[in-house]
Amino acid sequence: MDHVVTAGHDVHAAAHHEEELGFWRKYVFSQDHKVIGIQYGVTALLFLFIGFSLMLMMRWQLAYPGQPLPSEGFILFPAAIGVITLLVGRFKPSLTTLVGVLFLGTAALVWYLVSDETLMPGGIMLPELYNSFGAMHGTIMVFLGVVPLAVGAFGNYIVPLQIGAPDMAFPKLNMASYWCYFAGGVIMLVSFFLPGGAANSGWTSYAPLSVTATVGQTYWLLGMVMLITSSLLGSVNFIVTIIQLRTNGLTFFRLPFFVWAQFVTSFLLLLAFPPLEAAGIMQLMDRLAGTSFFMPSGLVVSGQILDISGGGSPLLWQHLFWFLAHPEVYVLILPALGIVAEIIANNTRKPIWGYRALVYSVIFLGFMSFIVWAHHMFLTGMGTVISAFFQTTTMIISIPSVIILTALFLSLWGGSIRFNTPMLFALAFLPMFGIGGLTGLPLGLAPTNIHLHDTYYVIGHFHYVVAPGTIFALFAGIYYWFPKLTGRTMNETLGKIHFWGSFVCMNFIFMPMFIQGLAGVSRRLYDGGEQYAHAQGVLYLNEVMSVAAWVLAIFQVFFIINLFRSMKRGKETSDNPWSATTLEWATPTPPPHGNFTKIPEVYRSPYEYSVQGHSSDFTPQFEPEKA
């Protein structure tokens, strides 16, 4: 059967139940959670790519400060990928072709940025541009890349399938959530073309800097309001879906861990995002209506006394921002943990060790993540009592993480481990998250934070958790669930090249950051610290990291080719290629509109692999007990 020519057609197949729906209702303003999931996925991957492209240029400036950027290279790279993708898609009207075009669009964006004489005279990146690239890299990666991919894409596509639901509880809301996200993304991209460029006050947008910044900041705020709204709609939908639409027999403790992760994540999104929305509105007021929420009295900016009422506080912004942003970082990691757990269970062919411990830990983690935020603010003049409180909560929150990782490690014991591409990424995730997490500890203790705060040690810390951590988990998820979307598997050889290449490069990028951090090199330095005596000893590392980053980019090409090539020419597979136990594999492939041919019944816990006396080495949740 070749109904799976491209994801485009795949969607077509998925929607064949309602032929009456026209193209627009089917692919564009679709209310089918699977189509929306794919929309989220593609958009998010493209944003990851854009965020990455920005960073590739920044890394040039860091490695060779003040030297003209080899613009052609940075334009040609996305352009080449675009062309390759188009070739893979054979220019037929299909998702592949669309993405190819969008890659070319990225190239065009880069081209516009590097040829802007006001921000890049003679091809030399100015601090303005470096700062706005930095801010946008952070924003895009977090809010437009990883969260939409982990929650919007994986959550949307997989959760309803895994709980045996026909769709999300509120399909219209689901669509609205995607289009809010889309609008937010467009606003963010548009801001690159504004006078003064995009927002340039860091992804943290600390006031007063952000309040007095160029108009790009206003767009950043508007974009954030859209993105937050999107996440709110999404989270309401997820929680209701998981609580209300679980199929018969699927009790909470029979939920796949991935669903648990998404469940807790949704609560974080639901309750942590609104404060930033409020803060965003207040900063908009400060910028547009001249209020002084975040502006203290007596500001003198570049010799001019600001004429504002004053009486505000810069710390207020920080509190509201971090009240969101710390839970946010767990939003970045929990779905990743969920994916990893699924894949490890499946490829060790045995149940997850300590499933309940995992569940309780993740709930506890979610709860605690609301009361640790001020560990980002130790050096804002915090007193002993409060700092003691936040240090304690920060240390407490590391315990569930330890438990989760330990459980995953012990799950390997006694397994029969298959080293396929998804498993490789999932396994690599563990030590990488380990490094990232462990380096969180010295940051979490106020006295050691004094030396490390706002240095590259921090950058190293969180990139280990988000890049070789979350990004790897997401790659793993793509390789793992791809057959469910298309009925074909991705190419193993290309996959393994992609894995080993990325694995090595990631460590060469982020490990040196700890060294620079210990030396005291500040982050967000336009010249990578070249002017500072204390940085001299570790400056040479900048070049190492940059080269590694560029090589990493090359290795992503294998992934992109693999992804699109496999849609057409991948090896065809059955409905359950990995011999997995969870419900998503009970559907036809790709799942039709409404997902299940008949309402599934669940008989057992999610990871019943290698049950003694059972014929096969896996016992699906939906396989009836034989009397």
Add this chain to the structure above:
Amino acid sequence: MSGTSVEEIKKHVRTYILVFVALMALTIVTVAVSYLHLSVGWAIAVALFIATIKGSLVAGFFMHLISEKKLIYATLILTFVFFIALMILPTSGYLDKVVK
């Protein structure tokens, strides 16, 4: 709520009227109190106290919270905990700050 008999609803309606009266009365009281110009501390205490009562009335009867499902309670309690954290922690950080 669906599936409640007409009689019960009639009872409900009576309570709604009572609640309405109570709310009006309390509104008048707060305003009246504000004219006493109490010391800030007391003023805040009283005003918030009355507001809380009014709020609970609305939530309890108009929003049927007194007879709601456990799940809703759970959600709201969770929210309330974080709400309190949000209200208290930032400011307490301020008070604890070393002011020498």
Add this chain to the structure above:
Amino acid sequence: MIELLHRLGLSLDGSAHGPEIDSMLAIVHWLMLLLFVGWSAYFVYVLFKFRQKKNPTANYHGTKTRLSTYVEVGVAVVEVVLIVGYAVPLWSQRVDDFPPEEQSTVVRVVAEQFAWNTHYAGADGVFGKTDIKLVTGINPVGLDRSDPNAKDDIVTVNNLNLPVGKPVIIYLTSKDVIHSFALPLYRVKQDAIPGERIPIWFVPTKTTTQLKEEMAWYMSTDATLRGADLVVMQEYTNREGEVIAEKYQYLDSELLETLRAAGLRRIFVSQDQPTEISCAQLCGLGHFRMRGSLTIMTPEEYQAWLEEEASYLQTDDEG
């Protein structure tokens, strides 16, 4: 471990509380290393032992070990010790137990885009009035010279000088946006927040010169100069025995050339100004170049410097 950390790039430190912070860093990194190495070893072993080829059928029950619980409890215990035993006391010492002002050097530091303005009370030890309305290019802190206390006040830009071996109290604030006042080699870092006046204190135990000596290293004469300025740390003579470079002489490419010409392969060099103020918080375009020079002097040098600055004030009044 501290040695290891120094190998890993940890900068030298020259303040009384520095060693405490460093040893705490060491302990935490021990814990991290232990966990990481332990788990990694286990990890590799398991991946090898239970690979499908060698172990075709999985064991449903996996392991029954209690070990993990002990590990977790262990981690928890260490963390408690860290907080109660180190973090909280150390922090409270930083933010609560300030030394009495009369026994310390007291300085006001006012950050701005993109400079560090320092304000010394001068001979009378009393800070003169300041007012933002008076802020101008030549009066960065808005000092009101008409105020008697202000007469002898000393104001410098990007040039903080302090005596060694005596507590320093700095009142930190900012005129425009948030900056972060960081002295990496003295384990000092504090955000400078507009509208707030945040005190910090530390005791420098090493002078800039000492640190210069400590961090000196041998550099190949083939190296190209880049970044911050270097100085040669010993006298060099050519084959004829005449001095071509004095100690502490500024090493420019020219000198480097002559040294190479004199047949020297490696030369003993160090940073010209190893101690510095760096800005750790994104504060705009110039964030990366918001570097102030910090010089920790012997008390004598410091006195001398103060008097010199005071003398300039005199001449200003006459002129």
Add this chain to the structure above:
Amino acid sequence: MQIPYTVSLRPDTGLFNAKLGVWLFLASEVMLFGALFSSYVFLRVAAPEWPHGYDLLNVPLALLNTIVLISSSVTMVMSWASLMMKDFVKYKRYMGLTILCGLIFLVVKAFEYGEKFAVGITPADSTFMAIYFTLTGLHGLHVVGGIIVNTYFWGPGSKMWKREPERFTNRVEVAGLYWHFVDLVWIFLFPVLYLL
């Protein structure tokens, strides 16, 4: 497969989807306004002196609005009750009143704002004014949203009553929950901004 529990109650939770949904949404709203109230506290504690709301704002108008909004809450719940009693005409009347009250509230608010702007008072004047305009403005937007929803259920949306009365009643209940929340927020706004 159809999406279950859009009308009927899921046995183990005893809820239909939309009801859980709106409560979750309200939870997030609590955090939204919570953040603003928190900011109010934060700034007020830090401020050297803080004005009395009644010296700067028009308490009588606000009192009027309080009464209007509370009444609208009652009519709202009555409209739902009427549906429960299968009395569509009454429903129409009460819902109409609710919308009317909402509109009155906005008009009064408009006067209040106008009065301020007339004498040149803007959000930029002081932290107090900033927080006043932001909080009441955001609340005002919520009222507008509520009016739109209610008008829909009063007009076109009410056709559903014929086809699926059960479902329509649920919808009105959900809309009601939101509307009551808006009222509830005001109940706290009023004393905090005007009376303290």
